[in-house]
Amino acid sequence: MSATTTIAPATAAARAEGISKFYGTGDATIAALKDVSVSLDAGMFTAIMGPSGSGKSTLLHMLAGLDRPTSGEVFLGDTQITSLNDKALTLLRRDQIGFIFQSFNLLPTMSAAENIVLPIRIAGRKPDDIWVKSIVDKLGLADRLSHRPTELSGGQQQRVAAARALASRPQIVFADEPTGALDSASGTELLGFLRKAVKELGQTVVMVTHDPTAASYADRVLFLADGHVVDEMFEPTADAVLDFMKHLGA
Amino acid sequence: MFTATLRGMLAHKVRLALTVASIALGVAFLAGTLVLTDTMRLAFDQLFGKVSAGTDAVVRAEAAYSQSEGISTSRAPIPASVLTQVRQADGVRTAEGSVSGYALLTDNSGRAVLTSGGAPTMGYSLPADPALRGDVKLLTGAAPSGAHQVAIDATSAEEHHIALGSTIKVLFRGPTQEFTVVGTVGFGGEKNLGGTTGAYFDSATAQQVLGAPGLFDSISVSADPGVAPADLAQKINTVLPDGAEAVTGATVVKESADAVNKDLKVVTVMFMIFAGIALFVGSFIIWNTFTMTITQRSREIALLRAIGATRRQVNRSLVLEALLLGLVASAVGIGLGLLVAKGLNLLMGAVGFSLPSTSMQVEPRTIVVSLLVGTVVTVLAALVPAHRATKVLPVEALREAVPGAGNPTKKRVISGAVVTVIGLTGLFMTLYADLSMKLFGPSLLAIIVGVLMLLPAAARPLASLIGVPLRMRGLPGELARQNAMRNPRRTSSTAAALMVGLTLVVSMGVFASSLKASFGDIIGDSTNAALFVTPSSSQGPGFSPEAIKAVQGVSGVDKVSASGWGQARFNGADSSYSAVDPATATAGLNLRLSAGSVSDLGTTGIVVAQSAATTHGWKVGDSIGTEFAETGKHTMKIVGIYDSKGWISDDFVISIAAQTAAAGPQLINSGLVTLLPGADRSTVQKAITAALADHPDAKVLDRKGFEKEAGGFIDKLLTFVTVMLLLAVIIALLGIVNTLVLSVFERTRELGLLRAVGMTRAQVRAMVRWESVVISLIGALSGAALGIGLGLALSQALADEGIKAISIPGLQVALYVVLAAVAGVLAAVGPARSAAKVDVLKAVVAD
Known part of the structure; x- marks a missing residue:
């Protein structure tokens, strides 16, 4: 039950300390997270798994500054983000965090290239062209840059989102079921890229998924059930994850 | 289906309120006009009835x-x-x-x-x-x-x-x-x-x-x-x-009332035109609302279709929605109409047309007409979008709906261009070729309609162009520009409402400005008077000839050339005429006679305008049959032909003596004063002012003062017309609010995404605000351009009446455009706030 990792602030890209999240009030209160403490190491690919309602997405939202815990604290690097106001939090998301969502990741009015540099442009900065080009090449998007999202396949759209997530060299990339809406070939391609980003570029990636195969691309898998972190696994394989999930009763 | 319709309407209260408001304002104008004119009519009837009881x-x-x-x-x-x-x-x-x-x-x-x-x-x-x-x-x-x-x-x-x-x-x-x-x-x-x-x-x-x-x-x-x-x-x-x-006695009462009703009809028609403009502008908003709702509800509609609703049912449900909306809005409009009637009455009073009043008359006809017009306009504006809704396929319920970009069809662009070109050709033919001036109005209308049809095609390039400076505002500015460009149909129909309003306001401004500028020329060309004796109240009926006598006695005054005015029948047709004093006319007036002489007028002579002479083939020495209501038929001999483009512009000019003989003694409208050599104008003016102390129905002005007074009257009229058109502009702004509210609602997920990847609330607000400014500027700039063009055409059309100077009130037009941009910012306040409040999580997390 209490197999949480020891907190290691020096190398943690993000960590949560005793965070709980309750929805509703009174008798109708639902606890999505109950006193969760996790530490996510820099330069690692972490997957968060769990059955529906386990609180895995809620945890990701807390860590990414998209939502606030009812109690407890969240740190991004050494910054305590729980008490930041909306503006500071927004700027933090813009500059330090990359996002890949399950669907509707891109602005329909902008080309792929424009979508990739969106957060940088929001910040009013100039993108690092060499860096962006290297990411685009890695994702095989070079000949798709002028296309609008509607002219791209689901897999291509998700790769554009991945490129956007990495373009501003964020401290950490959060991916919420990134392969949920993709066919398996596209999913594999995207996961391969995330893996590469971690291995070759030293990027920290945290991904929520319910797919054991997807989880097997991670360095470490955190298992959530019923609002608690129940276990973890390093160097996971798809079979091992699947077995564990069966054991959890998912 | 009915319950679904009702629920759907109530689910979007803001949209409902804005759409209702846009129709209600137009209907209020209509109802207000009817109430006001009914009230006035009754007031006059009562008046005449009472007096002769x-x-x-x-x-x-x-x-x-x-x-x-x-x-x-x-x-x-x-x-x-x-x-x-x-x-x-x-x-x-x-x-x-x-x-x-x-x-x-x-x-x-x-x-x-x-x-x-x-x-x-x-x-x-x-x-x-x-x-x-x-x-x-x-x-x-x-x-x-x-x-x-x-x-x-x-x-x-x-x-x-x-x-x-x-x-x-x-x-x-x-x-x-x-x-x-x-x-x-x-x-x-x-x-x-x-x-x-x-x-x-x-x-x-x-x-x-x-x-x-x-x-x-x-x-x-x-x-x-x-x-x-x-x-x-x-x-x-x-x-x-x-x-x-x-x-x-009853016959006399009826005759008087009929005469007044004829005048009231003019007032009614004038207000009806403004009410029509307001309703026309309002219909754009209804069109827009329905188009957008249908795009947004396409999944809902597809679902209804999937579970077995027929096309006809979908169509009927939407038309029913329009019908309900129209009825409710018209009812609200009738209520507001009472206020409008009071407001119009005050406005008329403010510009100097005070009218008798009695208690407000709301006749059943007013209610029926208002309800009918409001509802019909609403339903008509919703017909095309409703028809489009029937084309939603059941399978779309299962797809992720992406709101369509809606590019204007080629057919529409071509027909728009054709209509515009026809209008332009007609305009130039009426102005410079021999095409009848009767086609001038229809040509202007064709141009406006053509431009409205072309606007969707122009919206994207216009938004792109207007948005260029926004690039300096960083990404929010750039996104605002793109958002304004992404659905050119919606942008254009939102901007079109403003365009119509501004076209009318600006063209009136240009026309009035040209009129004022020409006025000085007209005076300069046609009179060499140093001073002008005019009625004390600028729209007064005239003043007593006694005043002229008093002015004649002032030292320094050479001659005072009096002129009057009346109505009679000439050659069988009713016309107004001017009356001058042949002894003094040439001193102050330059009638520019091409033949004959004013001094030959006597009591049976008549000077006719060149245009009338040409039309009828009249020449000096011919006789014209005239008929005065007071004294019946007379025969007058043509003694001169003049150009009728100056101080005096009636087709017929007779002597004051002839007028007195034929129509009884009449009031004088103006006296042109020429000075003796060496007399100082301002000294003489003071002396005349003193002499007129006993004749308070007349006053004396120098040329500047006279031009200013005439200009002031034009300004008053312009203000009146502008205030009337303001309503259309207000409705257009409501339309912008409406479009923004719907756009924000439609783009919830996008906004959430932008917020997630780091756009601040202030940036989101700025984005919506700039989009609003771009839309208003499209409307304002195209309206200003079209308005200047139409105003110039209008001035040109009246060049024969003496509007020779062309003047574009640049500052005024610029002010309108700036105000439109500011109004755009104001219109965006609410929508921007709700855009900034979008819940990031709800928006980005897949449902």
Whole structure:
């Protein structure tokens, strides 16, 4: 039950300390997270798994500054983000965090290239062209840059989102079921890229998924059930994850 | 289906409120117009009815013909001897002669009691028999008796503190006289007669000062008990000499009321045009709302289709929605209409057209017409979008709906271009070729419609262009520009409403500005007068010839050239004419005669305009048949042909002497003053001002002052028209709010994504704001451009009437555009706030 990792602030890209999240009030209160403490190491690919309602997405939202815990604290690097106001939090998301969502990741009015540099442009900065080009090449998007999202396949759209997530060299990339809406070939391609980003570029990636195969691309898998972190696994394989999930009763 | 319709409407309260408001405002204008004109009509009817109550029959001179315009037909007076004959007729209880005419009251310190908006200042004989006074009642004091007594209307007495017993001067066509005020007069419940002033004298005095001794304008008769008015009139007719007739009192009332109603009709039509513009602009918003709702609800519609709703049912549901919306909005509009009626009345008063009032008249017709028009406009505007909804396929319920970009079709662009080109061709043909000017209006309309059709195609490039400076505002600016470009149909129909409003406002501005600029030229070209004697109240009916006499006596004055105005029939057609004094006309006026001479006018000569001469093939020496209502047919000889493009612009010019002979003595409209060599203008002006102290119905202006006064009148009219059109502009702004609200709603997920990847709330607000500014500027700039074009065309069309100068009020137009941009910012306040409040999680997490 209490197999949480020891907190290691020096190398943690993000960590949560005793965070709980309750929805509703009174008798109708639902606890999505109950006193969760996790530490996510820099330069690692972490997957968060769990059955529906386990609180895995809620945890990701807390860590990414998209939502606030009812109690407890969240740190991004050494910054305590729980008490930041909306503006500071927004700027933090813009500059330090990359996002890949399950669907509707891109602005329909902008080309792929424009979508990739969106957060940088929001910040009013100039993108690092060499860096962006290297990411685009890695994702095989070079000949798709002028296309609008509607002219791209689901897999291509998700790769554009991945490129956007990495373009501003964020401290950490959060991916919420990134392969949920993709066919398996596209999913594999995207996961391969995330893996590469971690291995070759030293990027920290945290991904929520319910797919054991997807989880097997991670360095470490955190298992959530019923609002608690129940276990973890390093160097996971798809079979091992699947077995564990069966054991959890998912 | 009905429940689904109702629920769908109530689910979007803001949209509902804005759409209702946009229709309701237009309907309110319509209802307000109807209420106001009904009220005015009733007020006038009551007025005339009251005044002549108790008079069973009226004896008057037969008119040569009844005039088609004006308050009432002017008639020749009848001799007093007829009164004796009438009194002897069967069934006559009592009969009295009545006289009325120009009489201007002055207050205790000799200042004129002026009316606003040129309402007449009148003098009347007060019947000795109270039964013949109708509702004209003495409120205080006694009836006037003798040559030195007057009773005045209660409003003048109160507002100018004229107490009973005080002595005041009263100005007439003839010499001014002094009277003691012995009573005040009211009219039923009113203290004045529709904004006019009244001076009442006894019969003999009235003849003396208003008409001529021994003559009456008409004779009022009261019947013996039991004699019906019609019988009475018939009986009197048997004793009357030729040229006189007896009619019932009711006939006279009806004639007066009809004359006023004709004038009111003009007012009604004018307001209806503005109401129509407001409704037209409102229909764009309805169109937009329905198009957007249907895009947003396409999944819902597809679902309904998937579970078995037929196309017809979908269509009917949407039309039903429009019908409900139209009914509710029209009902709200009728309520607002009462306020509008009051507002319009105030506005009319503010620009100097005060009207009599009574309690607000909401006739069933007003309610029916308003409901019908509001509902029909709404349903019509919703028909096309509703038809489009039926094309939603059931399978779309299963797809992720991406709101369509809706590019304008090629067909629409081509037909828009064709309509515009036809309009432009028509415009140039009417202006520069021989195409009839009757096609001028339709050509303008074709241009506006054509541009409206082209706007969707132009919206994207325009948004792109206008948005260029926004790039400097970083990504929010760039996104705003893209958002404005992404759905050109929506952007254009939102901007179109503003465009229509601005086109009209700006074209009126350009026209008025050209008119003002030309005015100086017209004066300069056609008169060399140094000073101008004009009526004290700028829209007044004129002033007494006595004032001209007074000015002539001022030292330094060379000549005073008086001119008057009237209406008569020339060659069988009603026309206005000018009357000049041949002895002085050439001194002050430059009539630019191409043939003949003004000095030959005499009492039977006439000068005609070149254009009329060309049309009829007239030349000097020809005769023209004329007919005056007062005196019937005369034959006049053409003594000159002039260009009719200056100070005097009527088709016909006769001498004042001829006018007096044919139509009785009339007021003077203006006097052009030329100075003796060496006389100092400002010294003479001061001297004239002093001389006019006894003639407060006239004043003297130098040329600058005169131009300013004329310009001031144009400005007043322009303000009035602009205020009327403002409503259309306000509706257009509501449309922008509406579009933004819907766009924000539609882009919830996008906004959430932007917020997730780091766009701050302030940036989101800025983005919505700039989009709003881009849309308003598309409307404002295209409206300004079109308005300038149409204004110039309008000025050009009237070049023959003397509008030769072209002037574009650049500053004013720029101000409108800036105001439109500011209004765009204001329109965006609410939508921007709700965009910034978008819940990031709900928006980005897949549902």
